[in-house]
Amino acid sequence: MSQILNDNEIKEFKKNGAIHLKGKFDIKWIEKLKEGIHKAKINPSPRFTNHTKDEKLPSYLEDFWTWNLHEEFTDFVYNSPTAKIASELLDAKKINLVMDNWFFREAGSKSKPPFHHDISYFDFEGSMCVIWIPLEPVKKQDGIAWVKGSHLWNKLFLRTRFNDGHKVDGEAGIVNGKKYEITPDILKNKKDYEFLEWDLEVGDCVYFDIRTLHGALHETTPKSDVNRFTLRMAKENSKIIYRGDWAREERAIMEANGYKNGDDLSGKMFPTLYENY
Numbered sequence: 001m002s003q004i005l006n007d008n009e010i011k012e013f014k015k016n017g018a019i020h021l022k023g024k025f026d027i028k029w030i031e032k033l034k035e036g037i038h039k040a041k042i043n044p045s046p047r048f049t050n051h052t053k054d055e056k057l058p059s060y061l062e063d064f065w066t067w068n069l070h071e072e073f074t075d076f077v078y079n080s081p082t083a084k085i086a087s088e089l090l091d092a093k094k095i096n097l098v099m100d101n102w103f104f105r106e107a108g109s110k111s112k113p114p115f116h117h118d119i120s121y122f123d124f125e126g127s128m129c130v131i132w133i134p135l136e137p138v139k140k141q142d143g144i145a146w147v148k149g150s151h152l153w154n155k156l157f158l159r160t161r162f163n164d165g166h167k168v169d170g171e172a173g174i175v176n177g178k179k180y181e182i183t184p185d186i187l188k189n190k191k192d193y194e195f196l197e198w199d200l201e202v203g204d205c206v207y208f209d210i211r212t213l214h215g216a217l218h219e220t221t222p223k224s225d226v227n228r229f230t231l232r233m234a235k236e237n238s239k240i241i242y243r244g245d246w247a248r249e250e251r252a253i254m255e256a257n258g259y260k261n262g263d264d265l266s267g268k269m270f271p272t273l274y275e276n277y
């Protein structure tokens with residue numbers, strides 16, 4: 001398979017921690033993911049959540065680990081350019097899927113994602129990246145912003161819940177041998193950070209490092225429904241390493257599938273999407 005990205009794109013990803021890639025996805029993939037989300041809303045997994053507390057208000061819905069429940073997601077995961085691009089960004093010989101999410105923000109929703117980095121949410125350790133792919137065109141002020149270079153801070157921030165109120169799980173300090181801090185209040189100190197944010201067309205996406213801080217920077221609420229799909233992918237030698245108690249629900253699912261602390265991120269729950277040894 002020939003190279004999809006050029007060297008400058010790969011350098012930009014490594015330096016900034018996030019990159020906007022234009023037009024890498026054919027419209028057929030976008031339509032397919034939309035169909036998948038439509039079906040997934042009707043038939044959610046046990047992990048499905050509405051992050052909006054007041055059920056009378058426009059909702060902010062999320063589900064995860066649904067790649068094998070809907071054929072549209074399965075097809076995308078295995079057959080779209082996603083994993084090949086991840087292999088180029090991470091200099092990987094092998095790419096495994098670690099988690100998929102879909103998000104649906106209903107028109108008028110005031111709920112939004114807090115600033116966070118994905119690395120501390122689950123028991124995964126290694127070199128990982130995330131694809132964020134909006135299924136409608138999105139303007140900067142309606143999208144996600146990434147804190148430039150934050151993947152290189154060498155810090156771990158506690159998990160912040162997406163539910164309204166954005167409660168922080170656990171307490172700052174050493175947990176299982178690693179130091180966790182409270183995420184800085186980025187919204188109150190915007191001038192202290194440099195943000196990456198883009199207008200995206202259908203077929204565009206953002207890839208970011210699993211350690212890069214990101215969240216909603218602006219107060220805007222969507223005027224029409226918003227569908228987004230994300231995947232987290234890991235380079236070879238990534239492992240399951242237990243974090244804090246906050247990850248216990250996801251850990252229980254992995255344990256029920258036969259995984260334990262220290263296992264490779266591979267096998268049934270974490271399929272290999274790309275390999276080139």
Ligand SMILES: [Fe+2]
Pocket residue numbers: 116117118214
């Ligand atoms: Fe995230």
